Structure formats: C-alpha cells, structure tokens
Amino acid sequence: MSAQPDGRTHVRRVAASIEEILGPGAHREPFVHGDGKSGVRMERVVVDGQRYVLKHLHVADDWIMRATGDLAGRPITLWRRGLLDRLPDCFDHATVGAAWDDRPEGRGAVVVMRDVGEWLLPEGDVEIPxxxxxxxxxxxxxxxxxxxxxxxxxxxxxxxxxxxxxxxxxxxxxxxxxxxxxxxxxxxxxxxxxxxxxxxxxxxxxxxxxxxxxxxxxxxxxxxxxxxxxxxxxxxxxxxxxxxxxxxxxxxxxxxxxxxxxxxxxxxxxxxxxxxxxxxxxxxxxxxxxxxxxxxxxxxxxxxxxxxxxxxxxxxxxxxxxxxxxxxxxxxxxxxxxxxxxxx
Ligand SMILES: Nc1ncnc2c1ncn2[C@@H]1O[C@H](COP(=O)(O)OP(=O)(O)O)[C@@H](O)[C@H]1O
Ligand SMILES: [Mg+2]
Missing domain, CATH: 3.90.1200 (Aminoglycoside 3'-phosphotransferase; Chain: A, domain 2)
Known part of the structure; x- marks a missing residue:
C-alpha cells in the first residue's frame, strides 16, 4: 500500500503503460462482443497461454463515461483504492491489472481482466436458471x-x-x-x-x-x-x-x-x-x-x-x-x- 503525500491511500498500482503489464510476446486482437452498450474498444490477449480481455476507458470513446461524468475511469478508481479487493469472496470481478493509456486527446486507461467468457450468461432473452x-x-x-x-x-x-x-x-x-x-x-x-x-x-x-x-x-x-x-x-x-x-x-x-x-x-x-x-x-x-x-x-x-x-x-x-x-x-x-x- 502506498500512502500519498495528501494522506490518501492507493492500494493497487496502475502501470505506466499496458506494455509494462503484458510484456513482450503478447498476442493481441480486437474483441467484438454483443452485449456491451458503451462503445468502448476491447481486445483479447494471450500471454504465456493465458487468455485475457482488455477494456479501454477513454472519455472520447465512451458515451456512458461522458453521460455519467466519469473523467478518471471508475473501474480504475475501484482498483487503485482497493475496493475490488474488499468484495466478499462470493464474487469474481476478473480484474488483474490496470494501466494508464495516454493519447493526444487525453488520459485514458486500460483494465486487464482474465477472460471469463465461458462462464458468462448467454446473450439473448434466455431465462436465467x-x-x-x-x-x-x-x-x-x-x-x-x-x-x-x-x-x-x-x-x-x-x-x-x-x-x-x-x-x-x-x-x-x-x-x-x-x-x-x-x-x-x-x-x-x-x-x-x-x-x-x-x-x-x-x-x-x-x-x-x-x-x-x-x-x-x-x-x-x-x-x-x-x-x-x-x-x-x-x-x-x-x-x-x-x-x-x-x-x-x-x-x-x-x-x-x-x-x-x-x-x-x-x-x-x-x-x-x-x-x-x-x-x-x-x-x-x-x-x-x-x-x-x-x-x-x-x-x-x-x-x-x-x-x-x-x-x-x-x-x-x-x-x-x-x-x-x-x-x-x-x-x-x-x-x-x-x-x-x-x-x-
Ligand atoms: N473479462 C471478460 N471476459 C470475457 N468477456 C468479457 C470480459 N469483460 C467483458 N466481456 C464481454 O464484453 C462485454 C462488454 O464489456 P463491458 O465491460 O460490460 O462493457 P460495456 O460497457 O460495453 O457494457 C460483456 O458484456 C462481455 O460479454
Ligand atoms: Mg456491460
């Protein structure tokens, strides 16, 4: 845990770039999915045989961030502040890391998650068991x-x-x-x-x-x-x-x-x-x-x-x-x- 000069605590680090987390040799490809509504860019990544999903958070790309006034990227805040770590153990939030992702139009971030696709509810109006x-x-x-x-x-x-x-x-x-x-x-x-x-x-x-x-x-x-x-x-x-x-x-x-x-x-x-x-x-x-x-x-x-x-x-x-x-x-x-x- 790192105490900030103003006394706030950031429990988890946000990496300077996504390359720092993924390292060399990561295989990345765009991830197109049906259920998301925000318009954000997502990617699938394989590192050392493990599959991950990247979610990019940029105000410029995401109307939900704009509409809800989310300049910092709430998933990043939850990660840094350790709130995801405090979830009861009946949850899996899938997040394993986060990185800043700066672009000419402004600061953004990337959330790194394990690929949990096989466990998600199916798309469409299928009744939940x-x-x-x-x-x-x-x-x-x-x-x-x-x-x-x-x-x-x-x-x-x-x-x-x-x-x-x-x-x-x-x-x-x-x-x-x-x-x-x-x-x-x-x-x-x-x-x-x-x-x-x-x-x-x-x-x-x-x-x-x-x-x-x-x-x-x-x-x-x-x-x-x-x-x-x-x-x-x-x-x-x-x-x-x-x-x-x-x-x-x-x-x-x-x-x-x-x-x-x-x-x-x-x-x-x-x-x-x-x-x-x-x-x-x-x-x-x-x-x-x-x-x-x-x-x-x-x-x-x-x-x-x-x-x-x-x-x-x-x-x-x-x-x-x-x-x-x-x-x-x-x-x-x-x-x-x-x-x-x-x-x-
Ligand atoms: N960690 C993950 N593993 C597998 N699929 C994922 C993961 N995160 C997101 N997805 C898929 O991408 C979709 C959109 O992601 P989500 O974070 O819900 O974005 P949106 O803001 O667009 O709803 C999800 O509904 C799910 O199908
Ligand atoms: Mg969603």
Whole structure:
C-alpha cells in the first residue's frame, strides 16, 4: 500500500503503460462482443497461454463515461483504492491489472481482466436458471451488507447523477458531437416521447424528477446506503464452477440505496427472470435479513422510491416494448411510479 503525500491511500498500482503489464510476446486482437452498450474498444490477449480481455476507458470513446461524468475511469478508481479487493469472496470481478493509456486527446486507461467468457450468461432473452438467479440475489445482498453505510470519498457515481444521466442533455451532447450511437441519440429521446404517451399517469412524475431529482435523492438519503455496482444486468453477469458470481463492468459504481440495485436487476433482466419481479424483490429482502440486516424500518419507503428512481433511468426503455410481457411490465412500472410518488 502506498500512502500519498495528501494522506490518501492507493492500494493497487496502475502501470505506466499496458506494455509494462503484458510484456513482450503478447498476442493481441480486437474483441467484438454483443452485449456491451458503451462503445468502448476491447481486445483479447494471450500471454504465456493465458487468455485475457482488455477494456479501454477513454472519455472520447465512451458515451456512458461522458453521460455519467466519469473523467478518471471508475473501474480504475475501484482498483487503485482497493475496493475490488474488499468484495466478499462470493464474487469474481476478473480484474488483474490496470494501466494508464495516454493519447493526444487525453488520459485514458486500460483494465486487464482474465477472460471469463465461458462462464458468462448467454446473450439473448434466455431465462436465467433459477439457482443462478437466487445466487445472484443472495450475493447482491452480501455485497450490500459488506459495504453497509458506505460513503463515497473517492469520486464514484453520486446518486444525484445516477438518476439523471438519461435526461434530455444526453441526446443534446451526443448529437452535438456527431455521435451515431443509437441508444443516446435515438432510443433514449424517442423512448421518453413514447413513455409520455404510453404512461400518461406516471410520465409527469418521472419527467419532472428527471429535470430535478432532488426530492427523490433527499427522500432516499433518509434510508440506508451501501456500495452499488450499479449495473446488474445479464450482460455483466456470470457464474463460475464454484458458484461464485462473476460481476463485470464497474463503470457506474457508487454509493446509493441497496434497493436501487435489485430494482435495476428486475428492470433490465425482465425478459430473463425465472421469478416475478415481486418475488425477486422479496427474495432480496429475505437475503438481507439472512445476512443480518433489519429491513423493517426502511424497506417500504426505500423500495418504493428506488423503483421510481429506476424509471428515471429506464422509463424510455420500458416504452419500446410491444409484446404482451412488455405491456404487462410497463403497467407494473406505472403503478410503482405512483407508489413512489406518494413517498416523496
Ligand atoms: N473479462 C471478460 N471476459 C470475457 N468477456 C468479457 C470480459 N469483460 C467483458 N466481456 C464481454 O464484453 C462485454 C462488454 O464489456 P463491458 O465491460 O460490460 O462493457 P460495456 O460497457 O460495453 O457494457 C460483456 O458484456 C462481455 O460479454
Ligand atoms: Mg456491460
């Protein structure tokens, strides 16, 4: 551990360059994958017969870093500050190193991970096996109880920013840069228009909070906080032979209400859940209790506000669904928005 002159501690070193980590003789090739959404460059590498994946973090390449105000590269911060080392042993984050990656347009970084591709959930709308799903929910609760009361002093994603990054400025900024990424320039802005039409009861609440999320953030501040991974969706998840949860993509990590994580999980994995959303929320609550948390005093309020908060992030996405399952899902979320509004 190296103490900095200002007293901060950096537990892990970030190498000066990726060549320093890989050494001579590394075989590198571009890695094209289906599930990522950020637009970042990835590579596959083989060193001494071991397979690795490199993820490049550059603000210039990555609209999620821009939208969430991530100048330092949160996965690098988590690595340097030793937060990944503090994960409970039911997790595998796959990260083995990090390096700076400077370019003329600015500082960037590279995360070096073991290639865990064979253990990731398959792409597409394949149902998550029930035992894997229940293990994910249990491990999520272990993550949260491990970091219970977490306060961010290292510059992760603040809750106020988490709730508004899909707001109107996203499309404005990306279009002004000439971005062609479909999510920020088309699917999000058009999705919010559709949400206003298809959820006329919920949309006024959600769209007003998207302009000013402070009532929601204040409401949640009176309930417990922890460290959120921030993006528990199937594309970032896997399960290894020992039953550990592989959890990738620590780009939107930060302090926040634990219920926000399970709300995100039921939102983005909707078509793949082997249990209903309500049953999944109950399973998560039971897991918190099993790991020693008394949820009685705060659960109802935090859960209602967190589900409303999830709609600030993904109301636009819920408005695109056309099949029967998606319509039922939208109806469920509309009711949750109204429940949440009552807690503001
Ligand atoms: N360590 C790894 N081993 C194997 N595949 C990986 C690894 N890291 C990422 N991937 C694959 O690349 C995809 C995108 O990586 P991710 O870090 O989730 O970026 P994005 O920000 O684009 O979602 C993942 O969904 C996964 O399929
Ligand atoms: Mg991802």
């Amino acid at each position: 029930l035992d894997a799903h229940l293990a994910f929910v249990d491990h999520m609760a272990r993550l949260h109880t491990t970091f219970w009361g977490f306060r961010d002093t290292v510059g992760l994603l603040p809750l106020s920013q988490r709730y508004v990054w899909f707001g109107p400025h996203l499309a404005d900024v990306e279009r002004a840069r000439g971005s062609t990424a479909a999510v920020p320039t088309r699917l999000v802005p058009q999705g919010w228009d559709r949400f206003a039409e298809r959820a006329p009861d919920a949309a006024p609440v959600v769209l007003a909070l998207l302009e000013d999320a402070s009532p929601l953030v204040r409401g949640l501040a009176s309930t417990p906080a922890t460290l959120l991974h921030g993006d528990w969706k199937a594309g970032n998840l896997g399960r290894d032979l020992d039953g550990r949860t592989i959890l990738l993509d620590w780009a939107v990590t930060g302090a926040g209400p634990p219920c926000a994580e399970i709300a995100h999980y039921v939102c983005l994995n909707r078509a793949r859940l082997p249990q209903s959303k309500d049953a999944t929320l109950r399973a998560y609550r039971e897991a918190l209790e099993r790991h020693g948390m008394d949820t009685g005093p705060w659960w109802d309020r935090q859960c209602a506000l967190s589900l409303l908060g999830t709609l600030l992030m993904f109301g636009w996405e819920k408005a695109w669904g056309e099949d029967e399952g998606a319509l039922e899902d939208l109806a469920w979320w509309r009711a949750r928005a109204l429940d949440g509004a009552r807690e503001l």
